[in-house]
Amino acid sequence: xxxxxxxxxxxxxxxxxxFAFIRLTRGPSLADRVVALELIxxxxxxxxxxxxxxxxxxxxxxxxxxxxxxxxxxxxxFARFLERGGVKDE
Amino acid sequence: xxEIFVSILLLAGASFMVLAAIGIVRLPDLPTRMHAxxxxxxxxxxxxxxxxxxxxxxxxxxxxAIAFIVFILLTAPIAAHVIxxxxxxxxxxxxxxxxxxxxxxxxxxxxxxxSSGLENKTERAVSSxxxxxxx
Numbered sequence: 553x554x555x556x557x558x559x560x561x562x563x564x565x566x567x568x569x570x571f572a573f574i575r576l577t578r579g580p581s582l583a584d585r586v587v588a589l590e591l592i593x594x595x596x597x598x599x600x601x602x603x604x605x606x607x608x609x610x611x612x613x614x615x616x617x618x619x620x621x622x623x624x625x626x627x628x629x630f631a632r633f634l635e636r637g638g639v640k641d642e
Numbered sequence: 643x644x645e646i647f648v649s650i651l652l653l654a655g656a657s658f659m660v661l662a663a664i665g666i667v668r669l670p671d672l673p674t675r676m677h678a679x680x681x682x683x684x685x686x687x688x689x690x691x692x693x694x695x696x697x698x699x700x701x702x703x704x705x706x707a708i709a710f711i712v713f714i715l716l717t718a719p720i721a722a723h724v725i726x727x728x729x730x731x732x733x734x735x736x737x738x739x740x741x742x743x744x745x746x747x748x749x750x751x752x753x754x755x756x757s758s759g760l761e762n763k764t765e766r767a768v769s770s771x772x773x774x775x776x777x
Binding site for chain 2: 553554557558560561564565567568569570571572574575581582583584586587588590591594595597598601602604605610613614616617620621623624627628630631632634635
């Protein structure tokens with residue numbers, strides 16, 4: 553039961569990763585790409601959580617926390633870069 | 643029994659993630675894409691972590707999962723706000739069907755000044771006085 557659900561969840565998360573990657577490559581502005589990167593980080597956190605259940609190693613939760621923290625800092629940094637006169641796409 | 647609950651939580655979280663990804667591909671401009679990705683993505687991560695906490699049923703793991711959920715709830719709105727603000731300031735084009743953009747007439751992108759409605763009222767009074775004087 554749980555094994556089947558975990559396989560389906562892996563498949564769905566791969567699909568979400570693919571869609572976010574499409575937006576990452578196509579996104580017309582840099583801000584769109586930053587939004588796609590944030591979603592990719594969120595999906596990877598989901599992967600790590602499911603993998604922790606799959607393998608039974610609870611230490612993967614720390615990995616998820618660190619990924620989420622770095623994604624937040626990257627989003628803040630990108631936003632500062634955009635506002636302080638980075639790439640202008642008007 | 644707990645396996646069923648864990649499966650339901652994981653499937654719900656993954657569904658939210660897929661919905662966020664579909665929204666980020668299909669929606670027309672930056673604010674609507676952020677509306678899809680930040681809220682649904684955070685909800686997906688929260689449900690997945692709830693599933694992890696339920697599966698291990700260990701107080702240390704549950705404490706870490708709850709700390710993670712609180713962290714997501716604190717940081718996701720801040721990141722969305724900051725990216726949306728930066729995107730608006732760099733001059734993204736809004737969707738052609740946008741009906742309301744309150745910043746457009748109130749905000750001056752060169753001086754970064756946001757005017758309130760009260761200043762407009764005094765300006766209007768001054769301009770009407772000028773019209774009266776010209777009459």
